[in-house]
Amino acid sequence: MKNSYLIITSFLVVLLSSISIIAQDKSFLYGDALPDAPELAPRGAYTIGVRTLNLVHKNQVDVLNSKKGIDPLYDRPLTVEVWYPAALPADTDASVIYNEVMGSSNDSLRPLIPFTFEGRAVRDADPLVSEGAFPLVVVSHGYVGTRYIMSYLTENLASKGYVVVAIDHTDSTFKDAGPFQSTLLNRAIDIPFVIDQIETIEKSSQTNFLSGLVDTQTTAIIGYSMGGYGVLNVAGAGYSDGLTAFFTGMTGGSTAIIKHAASNPAYKAKKDPRIKAVVAFAPWGMERGVWDAEGLKGLKTPTFFVAGSQDDISGYEKGIKAIYTGAIHADRYLLTYKNARHNVAPNPPPSEALAPGLHIDEYYRYAEPSWDERRINNINQHFVTAFLGIHLKQEDYQSYLDLQKDSNEKDWLGFVPRSSTGMELLHALPKP
Structure with missing residues (x-):
C-alpha cells in the first residue's frame, strides 16, 4: 500500500511539474495538447493556412434605427476568418499572429486594449486541393466576442481536414458592441449568409483559394452563448412568440x-439540408423564454451541447439542460463540466x-473558477472531433461517445487513466 502511494504521488508530481513547465513555456500555444489531453484532442496531420475575408450582406434590416414599425435597410459588413488545410x-513551422482587443466599445470602465497572440497556421498559404473538398464548419461567437475567441478549436479542426470559417458578428464584437437587439435578430441571419457566401465564392472562380477546397453540402455549425442561440435557430429551433413580442417592444415596433x-409557417417549412451537425456551447435564451416546447421540437439535426453545471449566464437546469431535454426530435448529447x-x-x-x-471581467471573459481552461479546450477538441467525424466524415468514432453517464465512475474511453473526472455525458435518441 505504501509503495502504491509513493508511485501515485510521484506520478502526480511529474504531471503537475509538466503542466507548470508548459504554462511558463512560450512554445505552448492555445489548443496545444496537455500531458493528459484525451486521445482525439491533438492536432491532425494537416498544416493549415488562414485568410481573412470581408463580406457584405446587402439590404438587411437596420434594427438599431427602426422607428414606429418602419425598418430601414443597410449593407451589413461581416469579417470572417478562414482556416483550411494548406499545401x-x-x-x-507554422506560425501566425492574431490581432485582438480586450475591453468593450462604448464602455468607459473597460477601454479597448490591443493585444496579440500566436497561432499555428500560415497566413495566406496555398490551399490543399489535391485531396478533394473538405467539409465546412461555421463558428459563431458570443456577445460580446470575436472570430478568434475559439482559435484553439478552429485551428484544431482545420488540421483534421475541415474548412473552418469563424464570423465577426457586426454590433457584437469587442470592437463594435452595440445594443442587444441587433444580436437577437442577426445571429440567425449571419450564419446561413456566410454558408451561402462560401458556397458562392467556391463556385465563382477556379482561381479562388476556396475553389475545389470546400464542400458546403456537408456543413456543421458551432455556436457559443449567443452563437449557440443562433445556431439552434438556424438548425430548426424556432423562437417563441414571447421572444418576438419582446423584440418588437424593444425595437420601436420592428x-x-x-x-x-x-x-411562422414559412420558417417551419424551411430546412437547410447542407447542415449535418450542430455544436452548441452554453446556448443562451431558454431561461428568458426564447424557446418553448413547440419551438424545440423543430430541432432535428444531430446536436452536441456543452454546458457548465453552474452557468449563471445561460442557466443550466432551466437553461441549457432544458433545451437538451426539450429537443425531443434530435439525436443529441449534453456534456456537462461540473462546477x-x-x-x-x-x-x-x-x-x-x-x-x-x-x-476582473477581462480575465473572466475567458477563465473558469474551478477548471483549467486549457483542459476544457482539450476535452472540447476531443468530443467535437468525434461528433463531427461521425456526422460529416462517417468516421468510426461512436465508441468515444458511448460512455457511462458519470465520468467519475469509470475512466472514459480515450482519456488518460484517472483523468476523466468532473464531467457528465447524457445522450438521447430522437422520438418518432
Missing part, C-alpha cells in the same frame, strides 16, 4: 424576427488579462 509539408419564429460556469468554450485568458488594475 505545405507536414513539418512546416417585426423582423418573426421570420425566425416557430409559429463550471459559462466559459466552457473560449481560449484561455491572454497574459495581458493578468495585468494589475484591469477590470
Whole structure:
C-alpha cells in the first residue's frame, strides 16, 4: 500500500511539474495538447493556412434605427476568418499572429486594449486541393466576442481536414458592441449568409483559394452563448412568440424576427439540408423564454451541447439542460463540466488579462473558477472531433461517445487513466 502511494504521488508530481513547465513555456500555444489531453484532442496531420475575408450582406434590416414599425435597410459588413488545410509539408513551422482587443466599445470602465497572440497556421498559404473538398464548419461567437475567441478549436479542426470559417458578428464584437437587439435578430441571419457566401465564392472562380477546397453540402455549425442561440435557430429551433413580442417592444415596433419564429409557417417549412451537425456551447435564451416546447421540437439535426453545471449566464437546469431535454426530435448529447460556469468554450485568458488594475471581467471573459481552461479546450477538441467525424466524415468514432453517464465512475474511453473526472455525458435518441 505504501509503495502504491509513493508511485501515485510521484506520478502526480511529474504531471503537475509538466503542466507548470508548459504554462511558463512560450512554445505552448492555445489548443496545444496537455500531458493528459484525451486521445482525439491533438492536432491532425494537416498544416493549415488562414485568410481573412470581408463580406457584405446587402439590404438587411437596420434594427438599431427602426422607428414606429418602419425598418430601414443597410449593407451589413461581416469579417470572417478562414482556416483550411494548406499545401505545405507536414513539418512546416507554422506560425501566425492574431490581432485582438480586450475591453468593450462604448464602455468607459473597460477601454479597448490591443493585444496579440500566436497561432499555428500560415497566413495566406496555398490551399490543399489535391485531396478533394473538405467539409465546412461555421463558428459563431458570443456577445460580446470575436472570430478568434475559439482559435484553439478552429485551428484544431482545420488540421483534421475541415474548412473552418469563424464570423465577426457586426454590433457584437469587442470592437463594435452595440445594443442587444441587433444580436437577437442577426445571429440567425449571419450564419446561413456566410454558408451561402462560401458556397458562392467556391463556385465563382477556379482561381479562388476556396475553389475545389470546400464542400458546403456537408456543413456543421458551432455556436457559443449567443452563437449557440443562433445556431439552434438556424438548425430548426424556432423562437417563441414571447421572444418576438419582446423584440418588437424593444425595437420601436420592428417585426423582423418573426421570420425566425416557430409559429411562422414559412420558417417551419424551411430546412437547410447542407447542415449535418450542430455544436452548441452554453446556448443562451431558454431561461428568458426564447424557446418553448413547440419551438424545440423543430430541432432535428444531430446536436452536441456543452454546458457548465453552474452557468449563471445561460442557466443550466432551466437553461441549457432544458433545451437538451426539450429537443425531443434530435439525436443529441449534453456534456456537462461540473462546477463550471459559462466559459466552457473560449481560449484561455491572454497574459495581458493578468495585468494589475484591469477590470476582473477581462480575465473572466475567458477563465473558469474551478477548471483549467486549457483542459476544457482539450476535452472540447476531443468530443467535437468525434461528433463531427461521425456526422460529416462517417468516421468510426461512436465508441468515444458511448460512455457511462458519470465520468467519475469509470475512466472514459480515450482519456488518460484517472483523468476523466468532473464531467457528465447524457445522450438521447430522437422520438418518432
